[in-house]
Amino acid sequence: MPQDLDSIKEALRKFAHDRQWDKYHSPKNIAMALTVEAAELQEIFQWMSEEESASPDSDTLQAIKHEIADVFLYLLTISRVLNIDILDAATEKLALNAIKYPLDKSRGNATKYTKL
């Protein structure tokens, strides 16, 4: 099984290509599918207390793992379709977030940057 990002991206590309699913992979469709998968992840936690959500049983943890993977795979797919380097994008956004949320104003609170 592929364990590095490039191998996973290639296996994912081949998976879709072999099934002739590329025609369905418009950015719009992938963005919608990504949202659905994120909602499936949310659904697992729905109605749990915060404490319960922090210590899921093994079956629930396995379900969480699979939904996280679904979200990740759609992120990789939309990145490929739009020719965006996902690691560059994440690095760039982390740097922007550090500017939006300066340590002296953000430490210990969850206030949105527009209200800092």
Ligand SMILES: [Mg+2]
């Ligand atoms: Mg799913």
